[in-house]
Amino acid sequence: MFARQLAFAALLALGLLQPAYADSVTHAQLDNGLEIVVIEDRRAPVVVHMVWYRAGAADEPPGKSGIAHFLEHLMFKGTETRDPGEFSAIVEANGGRDNAFVSWDYTGFFQRVASDRLDLMMEMEADRMQNLSFTEAEWLPERGVILEERGQVLESRVGAQFNEAMLATLYKAHPYGTPILGWRHEMEGLTGEDAMEFYNLHYGPNNAVLVIAGDVDTAEALDLAEQHYGSIPANPNVAATTRLSEPPHLAERRIVFEDSRVGTPYVSRMYLAPVRRSGDQSEAAALQMLAALLGGSSTTSVLERRLNFEEGVALSAWASYNGMARDYGVFSLGIAPVDGVSLEEAEAALDRVVAEFLEEGVDTAQFERVRRQLRASEIYGLDDAQSRARQFGVGLSIGLNVDDIEGWIDALEAVTPEDVIDAGQMLLDRRAAVTGYLTLPQEPELSQ
Amino acid sequence: MKRLIALFILAAFPLRAEVDITHVTSPSGLEAWLVEERSIPFVSLELIFPGGAALESDAQAGVVNLMTSLLSEGAGDMDAQAFAARSEELATRIRFDSGRDSVSVSVRFLTEDADEVIDHLRLALTEPRFDEDAIARTRGQLLAQLRRDVLDPNTIASRAFARAAFQDHPYGRESNGTPETVGALDRDALVAAHQGAITRDRVYIGAAGDISADALGELLDRLFEGVPETGWDMPDRAEFLAEPGMEVIDFNGPQSVIAFGHAGIARDDPEFLTAFVVNEVFGGGRFGTRLMRSLREERGLTYGIGAFLSSGALGESYQGRLSTDNANVEIVIDLLREEWAQIASEGVTEEELARIQTYLTGAYPLRFDGNSSIASIMASMQYQGFDIDYVNRRNDMISALTLDEVNDLASRLYNPEALFFVVVGQPVGLN
Numbered sequence: 001m002f003a004r005q006l007a008f009a010a011l012l013a014l015g016l017l018q019p020a021y022a023d024s025v026t027h028a029q030l031d032n033g034l035e036i037v038v039i040e041d042r043r044a045p046v047v048v049h050m051v052w053y054r055a056g057a058a059d060e061p062p063g064k065s066g067i068a069h070f071l072e073h074l075m076f077k078g079t080e081t082r083d084p085g086e087f088s089a090i091v092e093a094n095g096g097r098d099n100a101f102v103s104w105d106y107t108g109f110f111q112r113v114a115s116d117r118l119d120l121m122m123e124m125e126a127d128r129m130q131n132l133s134f135t136e137a138e139w140l141p142e143r144g145v146i147l148e149e150r151g152q153v154l155e156s157r158v159g160a161q162f163n164e165a166m167l168a169t170l171y172k173a174h175p176y177g178t179p180i181l182g183w184r185h186e187m188e189g190l191t192g193e194d195a196m197e198f199y200n201l202h203y204g205p206n207n208a209v210l211v212i213a214g215d216v217d218t219a220e221a222l223d224l225a226e227q228h229y230g231s232i233p234a235n236p237n238v239a240a241t242t243r244l245s246e247p248p249h250l251a252e253r254r255i256v257f258e259d260s261r262v263g264t265p266y267v268s269r270m271y272l273a274p275v276r277r278s279g280d281q282s283e284a285a286a287l288q289m290l291a292a293l294l295g296g297s298s299t300t301s302v303l304e305r306r307l308n309f310e311e312g313v314a315l316s317a318w319a320s321y322n323g324m325a326r327d328y329g330v331f332s333l334g335i336a337p338v339d340g341v342s343l344e345e346a347e348a349a350l351d352r353v354v355a356e357f358l359e360e361g362v363d364t365a366q367f368e369r370v371r372r373q374l375r376a377s378e379i380y381g382l383d384d385a386q387s388r389a390r391q392f393g394v395g396l397s398i399g400l401n402v403d404d405i406e407g408w409i410d411a412l413e414a415v416t417p418e419d420v421i422d423a424g425q426m427l428l429d430r431r432a433a434v435t436g437y438l439t440l441p442q443e444p445e446l447s448q
Numbered sequence: 449m450k451r452l453i454a455l456f457i458l459a460a461f462p463l464r465a466e467v468d469i470t471h472v473t474s475p476s477g478l479e480a481w482l483v484e485e486r487s488i489p490f491v492s493l494e495l496i497f498p499g500g501a502a503l504e505s506d507a508q509a510g511v512v513n514l515m516t517s518l519l520s521e522g523a524g525d526m527d528a529q530a531f532a533a534r535s536e537e538l539a540t541r542i543r544f545d546s547g548r549d550s551v552s553v554s555v556r557f558l559t560e561d562a563d564e565v566i567d568h569l570r571l572a573l574t575e576p577r578f579d580e581d582a583i584a585r586t587r588g589q590l591l592a593q594l595r596r597d598v599l600d601p602n603t604i605a606s607r608a609f610a611r612a613a614f615q616d617h618p619y620g621r622e623s624n625g626t627p628e629t630v631g632a633l634d635r636d637a638l639v640a641a642h643q644g645a646i647t648r649d650r651v652y653i654g655a656a657g658d659i660s661a662d663a664l665g666e667l668l669d670r671l672f673e674g675v676p677e678t679g680w681d682m683p684d685r686a687e688f689l690a691e692p693g694m695e696v697i698d699f700n701g702p703q704s705v706i707a708f709g710h711a712g713i714a715r716d717d718p719e720f721l722t723a724f725v726v727n728e729v730f731g732g733g734r735f736g737t738r739l740m741r742s743l744r745e746e747r748g749l750t751y752g753i754g755a756f757l758s759s760g761a762l763g764e765s766y767q768g769r770l771s772t773d774n775a776n777v778e779i780v781i782d783l784l785r786e787e788w789a790q791i792a793s794e795g796v797t798e799e800e801l802a803r804i805q806t807y808l809t810g811a812y813p814l815r816f817d818g819n820s821s822i823a824s825i826m827a828s829m830q831y832q833g834f835d836i837d838y839v840n841r842r843n844d845m846i847s848a849l850t851l852d853e854v855n856d857l858a859s860r861l862y863n864p865e866a867l868f869f870v871v872v873g874q875p876v877g878l879n
Contacts, residue, residue, distance in 0.1 A: 043487060046814055076735075085745065088735045093803055095810010097734075112814060144748020151703045152751045152771040156601060260700065263596030299520075299532035308585065309529060315592050338588055369536040376539030376558055382488050383818040 025392070026218045027402040030226060032234045033206030037392045037402065038221045039213035041385040047214035048386045049121045050110040051129070052393040054209070055202035057182075058104040058175040058327070059241040064194055066146065066182020071195040072102045073142050075109065077134035079127050084138050087124055094120065104176050105326045106397035112386065115215035122228040129208065130232050132199055139192035147188065150181045162257045162268070162438045169253050169434045170270050173244040176328060204235025209396040213389035243327060246272065249432040258441045264315065265440065266336035267347045271426060271433040273321065273329040276408075278400050284323035285411040286423035287331060292370050293362060293420060294333070294354070295319030300366065303335070306353045313341045313349050326398040331427070343437045358424045362417035374412055467816055467839045469826065472655075474665035478672060480653035481826040481836060482664055485819060491562065491657035492823035495553040496831045498650050498761060500546055501623035503680040504641065510625015511633050514583075514590060515641040516546035521582040523571035528582050531572070540565045542572070548623045549761045550831070551645050556820060559658045566671050573646060574674035578638045587630060594627050601699050601872040605707040605769070608695055608870045613765050617686040644680035648672055654826025656819040686763025688712070690868040694781075697872045704777045704873025708784060709767035710866040715759040715832055721842075722849060722857040723757055729796045729804045730787070730862075731755025731768055738791070739768070742783055749776050749783075766861060777875035785864055792862035795855030809843040 024040040057068045078084040091098040096113030111121045154160045164179050171177030181187070210229065212221045249272060276284040295301045295318045299309070303317035315336045323329040333354070337346035381388065395405040426432075472480045501512045520535075520542065521528040535542060540557040553573070557565035597603040607622055614620035624630075651672075655664055688711040699705075713723045731739040733754030743749045755768035772780050796804075816822050829838065871878070 043485065044813070044817060046817060085736065089803075092734070092736055092807045093810075095807055095812070095814065097811065097814065114810060114813065141744075141746060141748035145744055145751055148703075148749065148772060149751035151773060155702045156705075156771065261599045263599045264592045297532060297536065299528055300536065305529065312585070315589050336592070365533075369533060373536055373539050379488060379490055379558060380556065383490070383820070386817075 025402065025406065026222075028222055028225075030205065030230050032230065032232055033204075034225070034229050034232075035209045035396055036222065036225050037209065037211045037389075037396065038216065038218045039211070039385060039388055039392070040216060040218055041213060041382075041388075042215050045115050045215050046112065046385075047115040047118050047212060047216055048110060048112050048389050049118060049125065050108055050211040050213075050389055050393050051125050052106050052108045052209040052211065052397045053203055054106060054207050054397050055198070055241070056103050056105045056107055057178065057180040058243055059202060060175065060178075060198070063186055064182075064190065064198075065178045066180075066187040067190055067194050067198050068107055069102045069181055070139075070143065070146055070187070070190050071198050072100045072107050072109075073146060074134055074139055074192065074195050075100065075128055075132060077132075077138040077142065079131040080133045081131065082124070082127065084134065087128065090120070090124065096121070102180060103394075104180060106394065108393055108397075110389075118212070118216065118221070119224055119228075122224055126228040126232060129203060129205065129229070132196070132203075134192060136192060139195065143187070143190060146181065147184065150184060150187065154179070154181060155184075158257075158259045158261045159438070161259070162436060165255060165257055166268055166270055166434055166436045169255050169436075170272060170330070171328075172246060172249070174246050174327060175243055176325070200235075201237050204238050205229055205232045206234040207238045209393060211389045211393045211396075213385040246328065252430040253434040255434065255436045257436060257438050259438075260441060262438055262440050264336050265343055266334055266438055267343050267350065268436045268438065269333040269347075269350075269430075269433055271331040271333075271430075273331040273426065274323065275325050275327065275329040275398075276323040276400060276404065278404050281404060281408065281411040282414065282419070283423065284321075284329065285408070286415050286419040287321045287323060287329070288412060289370065289415045290420050290424050291319045291321035291331065293366060294357065296370065300369075302357050302363075302366075303333075303350070303353060307335060307349055311349065313337055313346060317350060324394055324398060333427070343439060347435065354424070354427050358421055358428065362420055364417070367417055367420075371413060374409055378409055467822075469836055469839065470661050471836055472661045472664050472668075474668045476669045476672070478648070478651075478653065478665075478668045479830075480655055480664060480668060481830060482654075482659070482661055483656040483816075483822045483826065484658075484660065485656060485822075486658050488819070489559040489658050490556055490819065491559060491655065491659045492554070492556045492819040494555075494654040494823040494827040496652040496827045497551040497553075497646050498549060498652070498831060499645050499680065499682060500550040501548050501621075502618040502683050502762060503645055504618070506621065507629065508625075508633060508637055508641070509621055509629040510590070510623075511629075511637050511641040512551065512645050513546045513624045514587060514630060514633055515578075515638045515645065516544045516551050517586050517590065518578055518582055518638060519544045519572045519576050519642075521586060522577040522579050524575045524577075526571070527577070527579060531568075534568055538565050538568060540568070542569055544572075546623070546645075548619065552827075554820070554824065556657075562659070562663075562667060563670070566667050570671050570673065573671070576642060578635050578642075580635065583635060583638065587633070590624065590630055591627055594624060594630065597622075597624070601701060601703075601705040601771075602769070604697060604699065605705045605870045605872045608697060608872070609690075609707040609709070609765075609767065609868070612690040612695065612868060612870070613688050614686045614763060615689050617763070618683055619686040619760065619763055643676055646675065647677060647679035648675045649678045652827045652830040654823045654828070654830070656822035656826065683762060686760075688763065688765050692866050692868055694869040694871060694878070696875065696878060697870065698874060699872045701873060702773065703771045704774050704871050704875045705769070705771050706777065706780065706872075707767060707769055707870040708781075708867060709755070709758075709765055710863055710868060712757055712759055712764035712766035713861060714764050715761075719853075719857050719860075720757075720759065721845060722853055723861055725801075725804060725808065725846060725849060726791075726796065726854055726858050726861065727755055727757055727766075728808060729800045730791055738787055739784075742787060743770065743772075743780065747783075749773075749780055774874050775876045777871060777873070778877045781869060781878075785867065788862055788864040788867060791858050792864055793859070795851070795858040798851055801849070801851055801854055805847055805849070808846050812843055
């Protein structure tokens with residue numbers, strides 16, 4: 001492996017760029033439906049073991065928002081043969097770290113341990129894939145924990161509350177408009193039975209992706225996976241959740257969020273956008289390049305250069321695109337004005353600069369610099385096995401395949417300046433967008 | 449615990465870190481620690497310049513922070529736009545950070561561009577322009593940050609704790625300054641701070657990646673050409689002065705943020721490592737600590753609680769943080785006092801010590817994951833005064849700790865009578 005990496009480095013140096021991941025990534029599937037990705041990186045004796053379920057907050061039944069996240073917490077509360085907290089205690093006793101995360105589309109569990117402990121991690125993760133067990137003595141205090149979590153990470157942060165309100169306005173029907181943590185009034189009524197029901201409907205090898213990254217031999221890792229996960233029967237209850245679709249968006253929406261804790265008022269705009277589609281990521285790639293050009297640098301991006309450096313109306317201005325979702329993506333723009341510039345003026349300046357960019361076209365030198373950084377990111381990216389593992393985990397959870405993930409940088413490199421301008425036309429149509437002002441209460445009401 | 453015994457047998461063979469560190473001395477005498485890793489063609493480099501905001505005067509509080517922010521805003525014949533565009537052309541990432549105790553520089557670059565990147569970085573270190581328009585723009589951003597800080601309960605709590613703990617010492621002051629001091633800083637002050645805080649005599653250097661010792665030595669000499677030899681004097685030590693008790697700061701929100709603690713342990717204290725181990729059992733910011741078990745797992749009173757040894761170059765404290773509903777503050781404080789009293793009088797158990805030793809020795813190698821982390825660890829280990837072979841001895845030192853040693857330290861470190869609390873929120877039922 002070491003020699004192969006050296007050869008690979010030499011190819012890079014010669015400019016004979018191969019897809020960076022092709023060397024070391026293997027994809028497989030067990031008979032029970034479990035998808036497996038193995039990423040070899042033998043530099044340090046460490047492995048990351050992740051299981052991703054293709055179920056998240058967007059799959060929750062009505063009135064039970066937060067149940068996917070509550071279940072994620074309860075997955076640490078024991079199985080038929082393991083005590084509450086024992087999972088993490090064993091990981092810890094082996095010098096490892098474990099955690100979990102949940103999004104609208106997926107729920108992921110991971111451990112990072114010395115590579116000779118992979119066997120044990122698989123045994124435990126396979127156990128809780130089918131044998132979760134907890135009592136009220138465990139789930140009741142944990143409900144207090146998730147309510148405190150909402151209090152800390154959401155309700156105590158005005159920017160996060162504003163963002164929650166933006167998404168709730170952007171989506172008229174689809175569950176991406178419901179917060180991952182859940183609405184407080186619904187969270188207060190969640191029970192262990194609700195969580196177990198969600199588990200029984202969505203967890204199982206046929207709705208999961210296993211990602212192993214680090215110091216492993218691929219064949220050995222696959223054998224271990226077969227040994228631990230292969231005997232788990234497919235869960236017959238698993239079926240794709242029917243998620244509501246967005247109706248046509250015909251009317252622009254605007255919100256004003258006032259709070260005395262606002263230190264820097266700003267304007268945020270979110271557009272409903274396409275996602276990365278398996279087999280054809282060109283549209284998403286063009287939007288990603290558009291975001292990189294408009295907002296990818298705090299100095300040289302179009303928005304920062306024009307609004308902050310040249311016109312001096314913005315403290316900062318930004319653009320971003322997220323196409324890593326199953327159903328809908330979001331393209332975001334924003335501007336925080338300097339003192340003395342109103343949010344209305346700031347928004348107008350932002351819209352004018354975007355329109356001028358689409359009119360004038362892409363600056364060739366900037367475009368080349370973005371492409372140069374893309375190529376370098378292929379090399380820098382090899383340094384972080386956990387982040388690579390995460391890309392595959394998210395990607396496979398939302399319906400992409402290994403080729404899509406490996407081909408993403410190629411898709412970005414294939415984007416032309418004309419593609420960027422074409423993709424950017426969507427920013428001129430605010431019908432599928434929501435615009436929000438985050439401001440102190442004394443700010444005058446929005447009038448338009 | 450059904451299966452506790454199996455757990456310890458499985459954990460019997462902690463991994464060794466096996467990090468191969470080369471001590472590099474450049475032709476001109478700069479020293480660095482290097483971990484060579486040639487399989488990916490890039491290099492990470494970390495520089496730490498001790499001093500930081502602690503070097504500046506009260507009247508110029510925030511000058512080191514503003515100066516550091518301006519290092520990437522134009523240098524040599526390049527203005528801010530040209531400097532950033534050049535960084536992008538080179539596909540390098542350069543980060544300048546400043547804090548209470550240091551200014552640090554993190555950079556990564558492709559092997560093939562090493563010389564160009566080093567020349568580029570040298571301009572920022574030695575010839576920053578401090579253009580008036582860049583000063584105005586960056587100052588505006590920092591002032592906005594300061595306005596946000598006074599509305600953030602976590603920042604309010606941390607500042608109040610530091611003020612009570614270290615009072616008139618620079619540690620008692622806000623490293624980013626105040627709107628008044630930052631508003632008054634001029635170009636001369638920034639130039640002086642640059643000459644005073646970024647100097648060659650006390651820099652610590654770490655590197656990792658695709659580079660040989662000889663090549664690194666030459667690059668470092670190239671980088672430090674023109675960096676002044678010496679700078680501002682280091683201030684005196686900071687004594688912990690907070691009296692036991694509680695400060696409540698009214699803040700409108702659903703939760704209270706609580707900062708708590710008392711005097712700590714110096715990082716050059718022979719028992720610092722022992723204190724680190726005890727804190728990992730008690731409050732080390734993970735699941736499974738005593739504080740997490742008592743307040744989160746058993747009672748659901750918080751999303752997370754951690755305690756930490758805040759041992760800076762000039763002074764130390766032992767602190768913790770949590771957020772909880774305003775209604776829970778009273779019970780949380782009672783529980784904290786109980787936990788404190790218990791560990792002070794009874795220490796940790798044999799089982800807790802064994803578990804934490806296994807965890808810490810097993811987890812240590814996991815820190816060395818990737819060139820950027822390794823370069824940063826190499827620089828900070830020198831800054832903290834460790835030997836070059838510490839990495840390979842550290843696990844043995846942890847494994848050798850006895851229960852008596854650990855519990856002697858616990859009774860020395862923990863003092864429930866000395867606890868000082870800052871509560872930011874609208875706590876219910878507190879006297």
